[in-house]
Amino acid sequence: MAAFTIIILSFLTITTTVTSTTLYQSPKTTFSNYNTMLSTFKIFTYSTTPTTTPQESQFHTSLLTSHFTTQDPNHAHLFFLPFPPSTSTRSLARAIKSIRNTFPFWNRTLGADHFYLSAAGVDSSADRNVVELKKNSIQISCFPTASGMFIPHKDVTLPPVHSFEGVSSVNDTDTDTNTPFYLGYMRLTDESHHPTLIKEIKDHPDFKVELDPTNKKKKFVKSSRFCLFVYGSDMTWMVEALASGCVPVVITNHPIQDLPLMDVINWSEIAVFVGPTGGAEGLKRVLDGIEKSRYERMVESGVAVTQHLVWNAEPKAHDAFHMVVYQLWLRRHTIRYARWVEQ
Known part of the structure; x- marks a missing residue:
C-alpha cells in the first residue's frame, strides 16, 4: 500500500508537467470529457454471469456495483452483454439471437451500441449474429490479444491486474547498492x-x-x-x-x-x-x-x-476501471433511431 501511495503522490506533484506534454493523446480534453462521463454515462446490463480472468472479473464486478449502471434501458448509452466463460461460437450465436428476438435494442444499431467481455477475443464466423457481434459491438479483451481477434479503433484491452506487492517507486532509496547496474x-x-x-x-x-x-x-x-x-x-x-x-x-x-x-x-x-x-x-x-x-x-x-493502469478493489478516480469505462464512453456515438416504434 505504501508504494501505491507514493505513486499517487508522484502523479499529483507532476500533473501540470505531464498533462502539458504529449503523454495523453488529447491532453486538453481528456479530463473534461472524463468529468462529463462521470455525471452522464449510463450502461444497461442484460444479465449477470461469472467471468474467468482477473481483469474480466475485476471489471465486471466494478461495473455492476458502479453508478454507471441503469435499470432503464431507454436511458442507456451502451448495453453490456455478459457472456458465460469459454462460450462457443454456436452459443454466442444463440445468445445474440435471443437478445435480438427478446429486446428491441440490438436491432436499432445491429449491436453497435453493445459491448462484451472476451479474454481471448471472438473469432470470425459465418453466422449472422456472430458477424454483427464481431464487426459492430465493442470487444473488451485481455492484453495482448491474438492476431485476428482484435479490431483496432473499435475494441479495447484491459490493463493487466497486479497487486503491486513488494514494488517500490523510483523515489524509494532502498535499492541494493551492491546490485550491478x-x-x-x-x-x-x-x-x-x-x-x-x-x-x-x-x-x-x-x-x-x-x-x-x-x-x-x-x-x-x-x-x-x-x-x-x-x-x-x-x-x-x-x-x-x-x-x-x-x-x-x-x-x-x-x-x-x-x-x-x-x-x-x-x-x-x-x-x-x-x-x-x-x-x-x-x-x-x-x-x-x-x-x-x-x-x-x-x-x-x-x-x-x-x-x-492500476485496478483497485474499490475503484478510484482515474484508475484502470474508470479509464476503460472512459474508452467505452468515447465509443458511445452510434447511429440509432431517435425513438423506437414497436412493429
Whole structure:
C-alpha cells in the first residue's frame, strides 16, 4: 500500500508537467470529457454471469456495483452483454439471437451500441449474429490479444491486474547498492518468441535475464534502466515496471494496436518499441541512443501514468476501471433511431 501511495503522490506533484506534454493523446480534453462521463454515462446490463480472468472479473464486478449502471434501458448509452466463460461460437450465436428476438435494442444499431467481455477475443464466423457481434459491438479483451481477434479503433484491452506487492517507486532509496547496474532486465517465462534474440540477450553482459519470475525481481527491476518484454508473451508485470521507474521496452516485429488505454495514453512517451532483427547489440544501440532528458521524462511519465493502469478493489478516480469505462464512453456515438416504434 505504501508504494501505491507514493505513486499517487508522484502523479499529483507532476500533473501540470505531464498533462502539458504529449503523454495523453488529447491532453486538453481528456479530463473534461472524463468529468462529463462521470455525471452522464449510463450502461444497461442484460444479465449477470461469472467471468474467468482477473481483469474480466475485476471489471465486471466494478461495473455492476458502479453508478454507471441503469435499470432503464431507454436511458442507456451502451448495453453490456455478459457472456458465460469459454462460450462457443454456436452459443454466442444463440445468445445474440435471443437478445435480438427478446429486446428491441440490438436491432436499432445491429449491436453497435453493445459491448462484451472476451479474454481471448471472438473469432470470425459465418453466422449472422456472430458477424454483427464481431464487426459492430465493442470487444473488451485481455492484453495482448491474438492476431485476428482484435479490431483496432473499435475494441479495447484491459490493463493487466497486479497487486503491486513488494514494488517500490523510483523515489524509494532502498535499492541494493551492491546490485550491478544493468542496461535491461527481462523476466523470461517463455522462449518461443524470437528464440535467437532471446539467446543473444541471455549471453550479453549488459542484459539480465531472470528465469525465475520471483527470484530477486524487485532488486533487478530497480537497478535496471529498461525492462524488456517480448510482445505476445508474459506482459502482466509491465505496470509494475512502470511504477518502479524501469522503462518498458517491447520487442515486436509489427505495430502494436491493442495496447491498454490507447485512446488515452501516448505509449511512445513511456515505452520503447523495437524490432528483433538487430539482435542484442542492435537493441543495446537503440537504448544507448536515447538521450538522458528523454529517458528521465519517460521514467517520470511512466510512474505518473500507473494510476490509470492500476485496478483497485474499490475503484478510484482515474484508475484502470474508470479509464476503460472512459474508452467505452468515447465509443458511445452510434447511429440509432431517435425513438423506437414497436412493429
